[in-house]
Amino acid sequence: MDRRNFLNLAALGGGAVFVSSLPGCANLGATGKAANADFYFVQLSDVHWGYQGPANPDASVTLGKAVVAVNALAVQPDFVVFTGDLTHTTDDPIERRRRLREFRQIVADLKVKDVRFMPGEHDASLDRGAAFMEFFGATHYTFDHKGVHFIALDNVSDPGAKIGDEQLAWLEADLAKLDKAAPIVILTHRPLFDLAPKWDWATRDGAKAMQILMPYQNVTVFYGHIHQENHQMTGHIAHHSAKSLIFPLPAPGSQEKRTPLPWDPATPYKGLGFREVATSPQTAACTLNEFGLERS
Amino acid sequence: MSALPRRRALIRLGGILATAGTAVLMARYSQAEDPIGRVIEIEARRFRYSPNEIIVKQGEVVILTFRAVDFTHGFSVPDLNVRVDLIAGQITPVRLQPITVGRFPFLCDNFCGDGHEEMHGTLTVEA
Numbered sequence: 001m002d003r004r005n006f007l008n009l010a011a012l013g014g015g016a017v018f019v020s021s022l023p024g025c026a027n028l029g030a031t032g033k034a035a036n037a038d039f040y041f042v043q044l045s046d047v048h049w050g051y052q053g054p055a056n057p058d059a060s061v062t063l064g065k066a067v068v069a070v071n072a073l074a075v076q077p078d079f080v081v082f083t084g085d086l087t088h089t090t091d092d093p094i095e096r097r098r099r100l101r102e103f104r105q106i107v108a109d110l111k112v113k114d115v116r117f118m119p120g121e122h123d124a125s126l127d128r129g130a131a132f133m134e135f136f137g138a139t140h141y142t143f144d145h146k147g148v149h150f151i152a153l154d155n156v157s158d159p160g161a162k163i164g165d166e167q168l169a170w171l172e173a174d175l176a177k178l179d180k181a182a183p184i185v186i187l188t189h190r191p192l193f194d195l196a197p198k199w200d201w202a203t204r205d206g207a208k209a210m211q212i213l214m215p216y217q218n219v220t221v222f223y224g225h226i227h228q229e230n231h232q233m234t235g236h237i238a239h240h241s242a243k244s245l246i247f248p249l250p251a252p253g254s255q256e257k258r259t260p261l262p263w264d265p266a267t268p269y270k271g272l273g274f275r276e277v278a279t280s281p282q283t284a285a286c287t288l289n290e291f292g293l294e295r296s
Numbered sequence: 297m298s299a300l301p302r303r304r305a306l307i308r309l310g311g312i313l314a315t316a317g318t319a320v321l322m323a324r325y326s327q328a329e330d331p332i333g334r335v336i337e338i339e340a341r342r343f344r345y346s347p348n349e350i351i352v353k354q355g356e357v358v359i360l361t362f363r364a365v366d367f368t369h370g371f372s373v374p375d376l377n378v379r380v381d382l383i384a385g386q387i388t389p390v391r392l393q394p395i396t397v398g399r400f401p402f403l404c405d406n407f408c409g410d411g412h413e414e415m416h417g418t419l420t421v422e423a
Contacts, residue, residue: 089410125407159407160370160381197374198401200413256401258413 039146040278040287042070042077042112043187045224046244048122049106050099051088055247055260058268063106065293066245066274071111077276078145080112083224083242084120084156084189086132093131096123100135116143120189120225121156129157140167142174148279149178153188155203161190162204172212183279186213186221191241193234196252201226210234220286222277226252227260229275229290240288243273269294333357333391340364340371340382340415342408348417354397360390370405373419379405394421 044066051059070080087099100123107115117136124132129139139154151174155163163171178184186192192206203209213219219237227244230252247260248271264270272293279286333356339346340362352358362371364382371390372379375398382388404415 089407089412091409121407126409156407159368161405161407194374197372197405198403200403200405204405257416 037146038278038280039078040276040289041145042073042080042274042276043083043222043242044070044080044245044274045083045189045242046085046120046227046246047082047103048085048088048244048246049103050090050095051246053260055263057263059246062245062269062272062293063103064109065269067107067109069291069293070274071109073276076112078112079114079116080110081116081187081222082107082118083187083222084118085122085224085244086117086120087123088246089122089126091126093127096127096131097134100131104135116150116152116187118152118187118189119154119156121159121161124154124157125159128159129154132157140170148183148185150185150187151175153186153192153209155188155190155192155206160204161200161202163206163209168205168208168212171209175212175216178216180215181217184213184216184219185277185279186219188221188223190225191223191230191239192221193232193239195226195230195232196258198253199258201252201258210237213237228271238286240275242275243271243290243292245272245274245293248272267294333359333393335359335361337361337363340367340369340404342366342369343404343411343415345371345402345404345415345417349420350417351420351422352392352394354394354421354423357391357393360392362388362390364388367408368406369408369415371402372405373400373402375400376419381406394419397421397423 047063049063056062086103087096090096090099119129119132119139124139132139139157140152142149142151144150151171153163153171154167155161158164190203191201192203192209195201214235217236221237221239223239223241224244226241227247227249228241229243230241232239247263249258249260261271273291275291276289336350336358338360350360362382364384364386366384368384369382370379371382378390380388380390398421400419400421402417402419404412408415
């Protein structure tokens with residue numbers, strides 16, 4: 001799909017905000033892989049399947065609405081990624097697995113069958129990822145798609161929000177195989193930088209990961225956790241957080257407590273949504289297209 | 297806890313005292329019989345610190361003595377660059393000498409379950 005078609009797709013989104021050339025979007029060109037085609041993927045995040053509370057009285061149907069909305073896209077993405085908190089946490093290991101199983105059953109209705117999963121702290125921190133791995137495999141991994149190298153980093157299986165030295169060494173070894181100009185997309189759950197430590201919106205050893213990533217010229221990070229869009233730079237590396245599919249949270253550090261924004265029956269699903277990410281290895285483009293679930 | 301076991305706990309665990317930041321002076325850990333400051337006992341339990349409002353005087357040496365009963369919670373005061381793990385079943389002392397007046401939020405930064413997001417409090421430093 002070329003850029004024009006992507007713009008057309010955005011228009012079909014029914015008022016979707018089109019964000020182009022965001023500051024710091026990685027230059028995905030100059031890789032010597034000119035044969036690679038443009039493509040886009042969809043990022044969904046923070047489903048919290050199993051949540052029950054006033055912040056989303058429609059929690060039992062919100063994920064299904066998102067699946068329908070993605071399936072309704074005029075041009076289907078190459079793949080879909082869920083960046084963590086697939087389920088809402090529970091102390092009960094049986095209930096945790098029930099929620100993971102139900103989540104998996106619901107997203108099986110996605111037309112796109114290439115779906116990547118990552119854990120959030122709600123999925124993985126209480127059992128260090130054991131249940132998640134039973135359903136979805138490894139909590140950190142890499143894959144390549146049309147010339148772009150994707151790295152899924154796990155900063156949640158350790159309840160202390162650490163990536164850990166072992167995984168950091170794995171990251172460094174993986175990157176060492178790449179050209180410094182290679183297009184790299186990092187997928188993770190928590191922000192890798194100190195966005196709002198007083199709300200636990202950070203990764204304790206995220207600075208180490210950024211230090212490892214910094215020599216690479218074309219790195220973009222997509223994450224979740226904070227239940228809203230946020231766009232920040234660390235040097236030349238852009239960080240983009242995604243909306244959630246359960247309830248929005250306040251702007252980082254904007255108030256004393258990180259309490260969910262109240263559900264408004266007049267505007268249900270406001271603040272919830274997902275995004276498309278178009279990447280172009282050839283034209284140095286990284287284009288985000290945000291979809292609000294209230295429009296679907 | 298009586299004074300003697302508390303002192304022994306401080307000696308045993310002194311090596312894991314929180315890191316010092318620019319806004320807080322950490323008294324050096326010592327096994328000498330120097331005054332240890334005012335002790336404030338705090339229970340860390342899912343999903344609450346008791347008490348969760350801590351008031352100290354500027355320049356006062358205080359020992360926050362945490363007892364984590366059910367989980368290895370965290371104690372983090374990001375504005376003061378202080379954080380420590382509160383090992384479940386142990387007493388964890390955190391010795392502080394705040395030099396900056398203000399209200400500083402603290403939180404558990406080890407994910408401890410459904411309610412973790414509610415486990416926080418405020419350290420108030422008065423002039």
